[in-house]
Amino acid sequence: MYKIVNKSVERIDVYEKVTGKAKYGADLNCGSQLYAKTVYSRYPHAKILKIDTKEAEGLEGVIMVITAKDVPGNNIMFGKFPVLAQNEVKYIGDGVAVVAAESKEIAEKAAKLVRVEYEELPGVFDLEEAKVENSKRVHSEIENNFIEHSHHLLRSGDVEKGFKEAEVILERTYRTQFVDQAYIEPEAVIVLPDPYKIGVEIHGSIQNPYTIRENVATVLGLKINQVRVIQSTIGGSFGGKDESVMLMAARCAVIALKTGRPVKMVLTREESFLESSKRHPFQANYKIGAKKDGSIVAVENKVYVQGGAYNNKASFANWRASIHAAGPYTIPHIKTDIYGLYTHTIYGGAYRGFSAPQMVFATESLIDELAEELKMSPQEIRLKNCLKPGDEMGTGQILLPGKIPAPLEKMIREICRKTDFESKRKKYIQEREGFNPLKKGIGLSCTFRGAGLGGEGIDTASATVTIDIDGSILIQSGLVEMGQGMRTAHAQIVAEVLGVSLDRITFGNTDTAVTMDSGATVASRGILAGGNAMLIAATELLQRLHQQASIMLNCNIENLISENEFIFNKSKPDKKLTFEEVVKECLKGQGLSLSAQGWYNPGPEKLSPETGRGKAYPTYSYGTAVAELRVDVQTGKINVEKITAAYEIGKAINPQIAKSQFYGGILQGVGYAIMEEMRTKDGYLKTKNFDDFLIPSSADMPEMEVTIYESDDPVGPFGAKSVGELGIELIAPALANALYNATGKRIRELPLNLERVLLGKTLKK
Amino acid sequence: MVTKKIELNIKVNNKDYKLLVSPNKRLLDVLREDLGLNGVKEGCGIGECGACTIVMNGKNICSCMVLAGQAEGAEIITIEGLTGPEGELHPLQEAFMETGAVQCGFCTPGMILSSLVLLRNNPSPTKEEIRAAISGNFCRCTGYQQIIEAVQLAAEKMRKGGVKVNG
Numbered sequence: 053m054y055k056i057v058n059k060s061v062e063r064i065d066v067y068e069k070v071t072g073k074a075k076y077g078a079d080l081n082c083g084s085q086l087y088a089k090t091v092y093s094r095y096p097h098a099k100i101l102k103i104d105t106k107e108a109e110g111l112e113g114v115i116m117v118i119t120a121k122d123v124p125g126n127n128i129m130f131g132k133f134p135v136l137a138q139n140e141v142k143y144i145g146d147g148v149a150v151v152a153a154e155s156k157e158i159a160e161k162a163a164k165l166v167r168v169e170y171e172e173l174p175g176v177f178d179l180e181e182a183k184v185e186n187s188k189r190v191h192s193e194i195e196n197n198f199i200e201h202s203h204h205l206l207r208s209g210d211v212e213k214g215f216k217e218a219e220v221i222l223e224r225t226y227r228t229q230f231v232d233q234a235y236i237e238p239e240a241v242i243v244l245p246d247p248y249k250i251g252v253e254i255h256g257s258i259q260n261p262y263t264i265r266e267n268v269a270t271v272l273g274l275k276i277n278q279v280r281v282i283q284s285t286i287g288g289s290f291g292g293k294d295e296s297v298m299l300m301a302a303r304c305a306v307i308a309l310k311t312g313r314p315v316k317m318v319l320t321r322e323e324s325f326l327e328s329s330k331r332h333p334f335q336a337n338y339k340i341g342a343k344k345d346g347s348i349v350a351v352e353n354k355v356y357v358q359g360g361a362y363n364n365k366a367s368f369a370n371w372r373a374s375i376h377a378a379g380p381y382t383i384p385h386i387k388t389d390i391y392g393l394y395t396h397t398i399y400g401g402a403y404r405g406f407s408a409p410q411m412v413f414a415t416e417s418l419i420d421e422l423a424e425e426l427k428m429s430p431q432e433i434r435l436k437n438c439l440k441p442g443d444e445m446g447t448g449q450i451l452l453p454g455k456i457p458a459p460l461e462k463m464i465r466e467i468c469r470k471t472d473f474e475s476k477r478k479k480y481i482q483e484r485e486g487f488n489p490l491k492k493g494i495g496l497s498c499t500f501r502g503a504g505l506g507g508e509g510i511d512t513a514s515a516t517v518t519i520d521i522d523g524s525i526l527i528q529s530g531l532v533e534m535g536q537g538m539r540t541a542h543a544q545i546v547a548e549v550l551g552v553s554l555d556r557i558t559f560g561n562t563d564t565a566v567t568m569d570s571g572a573t574v575a576s577r578g579i580l581a582g583g584n585a586m587l588i589a590a591t592e593l594l595q596r597l598h599q600q601a602s603i604m605l606n607c608n609i610e611n612l613i614s615e616n617e618f619i620f621n622k623s624k625p626d627k628k629l630t631f632e633e634v635v636k637e638c639l640k641g642q643g644l645s646l647s648a649q650g651w652y653n654p655g656p657e658k659l660s661p662e663t664g665r666g667k668a669y670p671t672y673s674y675g676t677a678v679a680e681l682r683v684d685v686q687t688g689k690i691n692v693e694k695i696t697a698a699y700e701i702g703k704a705i706n707p708q709i710a711k712s713q714f715y716g717g718i719l720q721g722v723g724y725a726i727m728e729e730m731r732t733k734d735g736y737l738k739t740k741n742f743d744d745f746l747i748p749s750s751a752d753m754p755e756m757e758v759t760i761y762e763s764d765d766p767v768g769p770f771g772a773k774s775v776g777e778l779g780i781e782l783i784a785p786a787l788a789n790a791l792y793n794a795t796g797k798r799i800r801e802l803p804l805n806l807e808r809v810l811l812g813k814t815l816k817k
Numbered sequence: 818m819v820t821k822k823i824e825l826n827i828k829v830n831n832k833d834y835k836l837l838v839s840p841n842k843r844l845l846d847v848l849r850e851d852l853g854l855n856g857v858k859e860g861c862g863i864g865e866c867g868a869c870t871i872v873m874n875g876k877n878i879c880s881c882m883v884l885a886g887q888a889e890g891a892e893i894i895t896i897e898g899l900t901g902p903e904g905e906l907h908p909l910q911e912a913f914m915e916t917g918a919v920q921c922g923f924c925t926p927g928m929i930l931s932s933l934v935l936l937r938n939n940p941s942p943t944k945e946e947i948r949a950a951i952s953g954n955f956c957r958c959t960g961y962q963q964i965i966e967a968v969q970l971a972a973e974k975m976r977k978g979g980v981k982v983n984g
């Protein structure tokens with residue numbers, strides 16, 4: 053039995069948040085700071101003929117205006133993002149100059165006085181245009197608009213043979229939209245010149261401190277360790293506070309070094325929508341073949357992913373998409389090809405779920421369409437084909453019972469029983485014809501999700517744990533707390549291992565000068581990779597404490613136990629040493645270090661580049677959801693009434709936090725499915741603020757019922773796997789399927805908005 | 818072109834202030850910049866997200882939509898004023914901590930203040946009433962489920978124990 057792990061303890065950083073004491077990026081101020089404001093492009097694609105900064109510089113209170121030529125090192129960062137556009141703007145969010153002034157107001161005024169002459173150029177604004185051979189190119193150094201290294205594939209079996217065996221074949225195309233992560237805190241950074249040496253210190257709403265450190269160093273022409281990045285409290289990120297913050301940090305850092313003064317930049321909501329990454333839009337073309345009994349024999353797909361003007365994420369997103377492209381099903385013949393394309397538009401990046409929500413929308417809609425064609429129920433077809441223990445996934449990875457469990461079958465059965473899925477579905481089909489314009493619908497979806505980065509990249513994470521003389525314990529992860537609750541889960545792991553109470557633990561914000569490069573806080577790797585790193589560091593410290601205790605108790609180290617704040621010999625439990633006593637003896641008496649770095653790499657996972665087959669992820673999480681809605685067929689308005697969902701996540705380190713992740717993910721899924729869209733027209737962004745980009749409020753929330761399934765998965769710390777992203781991806785297909793159940797109309801494009809619901813299609817495209 | 822500053826008399830968190838501010842400065846900026854009350858957040862600047870919610874003369878309002886000039890004589894509560902003199906937490910703060918209603922925390926001050934106004938006017942709100950009362954406060958993290966539970970719990974705590982602290 054665990055003492056602290058697997059319990060719903062209070063978050064360790066919540067007091068600061070409910071009292072308004074926690075400082076977010078915009079709350080940080082530093083004497084003599086300058087306020088920086090970016091001047092953005094006026095056109096989606098244009099040549100920059102001239103930038104005239106004189107007038108702006110002449111304004112009283114303006115200290116400096118920089119353009120690309122002022123960047124001391126590399127102007128081009130990871131993903132081809134320019135700190136400031138040099139000769140050409142490639143999308144409407146490109147920065148061309150930055151103004152630094154004594155006040156926010158002066159900076160705003162001065163930004164308007166920077167005169168830029170452009171020569172407008174034709175551009176490539178959507179996937180169709182981007183695909184065409186000889187179309188305009190977004191990046192002239194490559195031959196077409198296909199994003200480098202973004203083609204990922206899977207070859208399993210022989211699809212031609214498969215389709216010959218098939219008795220039913222369907223071909224369908226599904227499309228998804230750009231959406232913003234819409235964290236409520238807009239991006240903010242403050243960059244201070246290092247007071248003691250040449251370098252900078254960057255604080256802010258930073259999801260990936262190490263990427264920013266590396267990029268800013270090359271921009272400044274400095275060594276990596278001359279740039280120090282410390283995260284502030286982050287007001288949500290969901291993948292988004294990355295590229296935009298990198299650009300802000302780089303721009304402010306250039307000015308901070310030149311002026312020797314701290315430089316602060318806070319984005320407005322409009323700027324955040326303009327300049328931050330979005331969820332990639334997908335066009336997923338599928339062909340599926342099955343036998344009359346419902347067994348799927350072949351799936352072939354070609355998927356095109358809109359990357360936008362710059363992109364450092366499509367190649368990773370497409371890798372994940374290729375693994376998930378055939379869904380959580382046993383299918384003998386699979387051929388998958390996923391491509392990313394550049395366009396002169398806002399760009400795609402990471403957003404909770406990454407590429408899975410798009411793929412799951414496609415595959416889980418498709419499987420319902422296949423069921424309909426075969427006159428089977430959505431439940432039946434999933435039960436027949438879903439991955440079961442011992443089955444081989446498309447990538448060839450075998451799901452072993454007890455090792456990598458595949459509990460989907462049971463989960464699907466239980467959720468259908470609980471929601472009365474079959475009888476409601478039949479009833480709603482009968483009610484389609486009636487006079488009442490309010491129709492009800494119920495829809496099912498299921499998914500699996502590779503935990504962590506897997507073969508997508510280096511999955512290593514690190515953690516620093518330090519015990520001080522008073523017995524207090526400082527934990528600092530290389531991964532970042534953004535509100536997901538990771539640091540509380542980490543604290544629980546450390547307290548459990550050391551056998552002490554949580555009160556001893558203090559968290560430190562991620563600081564690149566303290567903890568080793570952990571890569572990015574993405575892919576729901578905070579527990580699996582980050583938690584294991586904590587476990588390793590804590591175990592190392594326990595070892596040292598026990599070494600000391602064994603001398604003090606004169607016993608064998610193997611006999612020692614740490615529990616409830618005491619360390620004792622299990623065969624002589626009456627003589628107990630307090631935790632503090634042993635800590636003191638280590639640090640004072642023996643000079644033993646009580647600081648340890650944990651370093652954990654779950655991989656290496658590897659796939660064959662020719663076939664895309666191999667071990668993709670160390671382990672998988674599973675999920676299934678049932679959506680119930682009511683739609684008014686006269687207005688097209690959808691009311692989501694209830695989402696019932698079940699997730700298998702190994703062990704929940706903190707069940708309350710795990711549930712919060714699911715509730716939040718589910719509601720974001722509802723927004724993605726029926727409300728949200730970042731609209732662009734000819735490269736211009738039409739959606740500017742929250743009056744246009746409607747996200748769910750409490751008035752839009754459905755009833756939510758979440759069940760967590762636990763298992764003894766051996767990979768993660770205490771059997772824990774991934775939580776953060778699983779919630780969102782099931783919702784759009786479950787709702788599309790429910791909408792079909794209600795109306796008989798199949799909508800293959802997100803969002804499921806009024807127009808699409810009424811007409812069954814969209815007027816544009 | 819420098820606008821003439823005006824004198825602004827406001828009472829914030831039970832303390833009287835006499836400030837000299839430009840009349841078209843947003844109340845949000847007065848609170849954050851002139852008074853250092855950083856618990857008031859800015860999420861959109863157009864009155865849509867509710868992150869800048871404060872209680873002004875007993876009503877929850879978006880401080881980004883109020884100009885300093887319009888706040889003359891107002892009585893204001895921000896999240897900083899909710900805690901008692903000895904640091905005692907308000908039942909709403911306790912309940913938000915206990916139910917897991919806080920993730921990133923950026924919406925939390927505004928969410929708590931909108932809930933405060935609700936509970937003052939309606940000590941036993943239904944779930945629907947809570948949903949309506951906080952519908953002007955966006956939260957992107959929690960899906961609102963545990964926030965609603967928190968407000969229910971706070972209502973119960975306040976009915977049982979009475980409130981000793983501000984609010």
Ligand code: FES
Nearest residue numbers: 860862864867881
């Ligand atoms: S900042 Fe005032 S409502 Fe969003």
Ligand code: FES
Nearest residue numbers: 921924956957958
């Ligand atoms: S907790 Fe993050 S926005 Fe509400």
